[in-house]
Amino acid sequence: MSAVDGLRSPHTPLRRSLDRELSAGAEALRESYRAQHCADHILLPPPGVATEAGTVGTAIDQRLRLAFTAAAPVDDASLIGIDLTGRIGSHGAGLRMSAAGNELALRLTETVRRLDLDNRQLPVDRAQEEEEDLARLLIAAAWYQVRARTPIGFVYTPLA
Incomplete structure (x- = not known):
C-alpha cells in the first residue's frame, strides 16, 4: 500500500494518527512537536562556512x-x-x-x-x-x- 492510499483510507493507522493529531488544527501539533523537541541551542554552520x-x-x-x-x-x-x-x-x-x-x-x-x-x-x-x-x-x-x-x-x- 502506498502512502497516498494510506491517506485515502480512514481505517489505516497513518490516517487515524493524522486525524487524531490534526483534528485540533496544525497549531496544536506544532506546539506538541516543539515541546518534545526543544533544543538548548541552534546549530549553525561554523565560522567561514557560508553558501x-x-x-x-x-x-x-x-x-x-x-x-x-x-x-x-x-x-x-x-x-x-x-x-x-x-x-x-x-x-x-x-x-x-x-x-x-x-x-x-x-x-x-x-x-x-x-x-x-x-x-x-x-x-x-x-x-x-x-x-x-x-x-x-x-x-x-x-x-x-x-x-x-x-x-x-x-x-x-x-x-x-
Whole structure:
C-alpha cells in the first residue's frame, strides 16, 4: 500500500494518527512537536562556512540520485546553469565558463557511465580516488546549478 492510499483510507493507522493529531488544527501539533523537541541551542554552520555548505549538500544529493539511477548523469539545473553562464559578460568570460561547463558535463557523463553507479551488483560506493573525483565533478556541477537558481548566489561561487 502506498502512502497516498494510506491517506485515502480512514481505517489505516497513518490516517487515524493524522486525524487524531490534526483534528485540533496544525497549531496544536506544532506546539506538541516543539515541546518534545526543544533544543538548548541552534546549530549553525561554523565560522567561514557560508553558501558552500549548500553547494556540498547539492552535490551529495546528486551523488545519492546517481546511486539510484544514472539515466541522466547531469541534471537539468546544471545544464541550464551551463547555458546561462554563456550569457555573462562581454569579454568572453561567460563563453569560456559555458565551454568549461560543457566539458564538465561530458566528463561527468563519462565518469558516471564508467563507474556504473546504479548497478545493483556492485557496492554502492567505489574506490576512494574514484569517489573523490566524482565528488569534485558534482560540486562543480552544483556551482552551475546555483547559476540556474539564483544569479546573486552564483557571484559567491568559486566558478564566478
